[in-house]
Every structure is written in structure tokens, then in C-alpha cells.
Amino acid sequence: MKPMLATLAERVPTGPEWVHEVKWDGMRVLADVRAGRVTLYARSGNDVTASYPELSGLGEDYDDMLLDGEVVALDGGRPSFAALADRMHVKDSRKAARLATVRPVTFMVFDLLRLFGQDVTGQPWTARRALLEKLDLDSRHWQVPPVFDDGAQLLAATADQGLEGIVSKRRTATYAAGRRSPDWRKKAHRTSLSVVVGGWRPETGSTSRLGSVLVGIPDGDGGWRYAGRVGSGLVGGAGKRLSEILEPLRANASPFADEVPREDLVGTTWVRPRIVVEVKSLGWGGGAGGSRLRQPAYLGVRADLTPEDLQETSDG
Incomplete structure (x- = not known):
């Protein structure tokens, strides 16, 4: 499965049908957990599991789930694509393990696509989000960031904090795997x-x-x-x-x-x-x-x- 993609937005959508998240400056990743084993896939579909050994612990609490999110590397407390670049193409397990100790990544999880063998991509965003929050995924290396009702305010806040931008999502939207959908709209600070x-x-x-x-x-x-x-x-x-x-x-x-x-x-x-x-x-x-x-x-x-x-x- 390939991730759902957002369309570019000239302005932030408003209204109660929209919810807004921080757009992280990182690498899009699907985390597939089966029988406690974690496999990580890049947006291209390539297996990037070896690059991020610190995310293997995702399989310790749940036997079966498929998560969508962004892998980020923090530099001075802020996501840095340059900092992540040192990790992205490492295939050697020993080198990856060394880098994980000096430049660890954090998996910002923002969607749930499968849980306990059940595909939930056909459910609206609100239902998937509720299930995701119940999983209580919170550790040093992964978390579920908050969402916000006021997109304009979040856009201004991300600009002040030097973050990449925001993504706005329609609450009723199903997950369109592998497609770029107007139900997800991104607004970046250029x-x-x-x-x-x-x-x-x-x-x-x-x-x-x-x-x-x-x-x-x-x-x-x-x-x-x-x-x-x-x-x-x-x-x-x-x-x-x-x-x-x-x-x-x-x-x-x-x-x-x-x-x-x-x-x-x-x-x-x-x-x-x-x-x-x-x-x-x-x-x-x-x-x-x-x-x-x-x-x-x-x-x-x-x-x-x-x-x-x-x-x-x-x-x-």
C-alpha cells in the first residue's frame, strides 16, 4: 500500500468539517506491524526498515497494525530535513544502530490504516483518529501529535516556530491509498x-x-x-x-x-x-x-x- 497524498492549497480551508495538523519536515513512512515485527515502507514503496532500528519497538505492544506518519530528526528541538539526511539512505544495520544513538528519529504518527487484521481505510478520518488515539502510542521514538480546529492560527504558529507548515484534512474523508486527494490539503511556508x-x-x-x-x-x-x-x-x-x-x-x-x-x-x-x-x-x-x-x-x-x-x- 502507498500513502495518501495531499494537494497544494492556496489558502487554509475553514469550517467545522476541517481539522488541521502540523506538517513535519521529514520522510513519509508506513509502519506495518505483523506478529510483533515492524516493516517500514517509504512513500515509493521501498523497504527502509534497516535505516531506523529505533522504531522496531512499535511491535512490542500490538501484534497487528498499519500506521501512516512522518519520520523526523530533531535539531535544536525542531525537525530538520538536513539532520534526517544522514539517516535516510543507511542500509548497513550496524551503522544505522550507531546513528540511532547519536541522531535518533521520532515517528510522528497521524493515521491508522489497519488494526488487528481489519482494514479501516474505508472509515472516515474521525473514526480512524479515535482508534489511533486509543492505542496510546507515546514513547521517545514515536508519538501521535495533536490536531487543531483553527487552521489559520496553526499556520501562524508554525511560521513563528520555524516549522514546515500545516496539513488540513476533511473529517469525513476516507483514506485514498496511493492517491493525491483534495480531502487533504497542505500549506507550506516557503x-x-x-x-x-x-x-x-x-x-x-x-x-x-x-x-x-x-x-x-x-x-x-x-x-x-x-x-x-x-x-x-x-x-x-x-x-x-x-x-x-x-x-x-x-x-x-x-x-x-x-x-x-x-x-x-x-x-x-x-x-x-x-x-x-x-x-x-x-x-x-x-x-x-x-x-x-x-x-x-x-x-x-x-x-x-x-x-x-x-x-x-x-x-x-
Whole structure:
């Protein structure tokens, strides 16, 4: 079974038919408990049990259940995707066990899909939630976070606390496994950042239409550190206009001081780092030390800023 997915929301839904939860900055996981044995599945369906040995204790109190939630790693008391990155791809059991002691995870459980052999996905959210709360899942490594009636207030609170955002759920909704449903709606806090363009890649199926740009930030030594590839927001006219701006700036080599991942190099045309653009993202994660923008989206060219402006305002 694959998890139910939320749709993006322009605004938080209101009314008594909606309930709201914190959106955690982590990894979506289904925890399948059978005969006391726990198997963890990522959103892709891959078995990730070996990565999180501290969650094996979920099978000690209940023989059969299927839970949906988010695995998070806390850094300074707040979920950090960068902190979780060290755990996500570990397959060696001994290494995973060592990491579990120094960088433990917490499983934020928000839904119940099966209990004692009975599939409950056809029941409304309210019924599933009531059953989940009766399980009293509360330990150092897993918990059932609270839900809230006031979505706008929760959105403001998560912004103040530096959390990722919120998810709003229709109380009467059944669990649509593997589907993206308007009965679940997510609203994330995206941050805006000025970056310099160092290259571009063509749109899929084309050799000339711009599909994404490779961007960087000051590296503290007067150069540029690679920050990721931005494709969202560049469809249609936006991509065409940016392509026209970048065309005279073609270069023979990467302007980034560090190495660009091989998967981002395919088909790249390098440009001199002269154009500053604004992007929004979900913060930082992946790469060395969480050095890549998460889900970046293009907002536009910053004609009021030069690369030198970015270097001057860099903390170095």
C-alpha cells in the first residue's frame, strides 16, 4: 500500500468539517506491524526498515497494525530535513544502530490504516483518529501529535516556530491509498532567496527550450557554491524570457567552486554568473551538509541586484 497524498492549497480551508495538523519536515513512512515485527515502507514503496532500528519497538505492544506518519530528526528541538539526511539512505544495520544513538528519529504518527487484521481505510478520518488515539502510542521514538480546529492560527504558529507548515484534512474523508486527494490539503511556508544562475538545462524533449537553471550562492571566498537545480516556475513565457537573457552569457566551464552532481550535469549549458534570480524553497536539504535547496521554484529575475550585491551581503 502507498500513502495518501495531499494537494497544494492556496489558502487554509475553514469550517467545522476541517481539522488541521502540523506538517513535519521529514520522510513519509508506513509502519506495518505483523506478529510483533515492524516493516517500514517509504512513500515509493521501498523497504527502509534497516535505516531506523529505533522504531522496531512499535511491535512490542500490538501484534497487528498499519500506521501512516512522518519520520523526523530533531535539531535544536525542531525537525530538520538536513539532520534526517544522514539517516535516510543507511542500509548497513550496524551503522544505522550507531546513528540511532547519536541522531535518533521520532515517528510522528497521524493515521491508522489497519488494526488487528481489519482494514479501516474505508472509515472516515474521525473514526480512524479515535482508534489511533486509543492505542496510546507515546514513547521517545514515536508519538501521535495533536490536531487543531483553527487552521489559520496553526499556520501562524508554525511560521513563528520555524516549522514546515500545516496539513488540513476533511473529517469525513476516507483514506485514498496511493492517491493525491483534495480531502487533504497542505500549506507550506516557503522562504525566498536571491541566487545567481550558473547554467541551464533544456526542457525534456527539447534541445533549445530552457527547462531548468543551475543556481548558486556565495561561498564566502568570492566564488559560488552550487545550491541546486530550479525547474518549477519556468514553463512558458518565464523560461523563454530567461533563456533570452542567458544566451549572450554562454561559458565553457562551470562557475561553481564545488562539484555539481552528475545527474544535474546532463545537457547543461554553462553561463557566466551575471544574472540574479529570486527563488522560493522549503529550505535546505540533501547534498553535502544539507547544501541543496529543497523544492525550489523560480520567481523572477532580480534586475535590482547584481552578483556583487550578493557577495557583499554574504556572511562569508
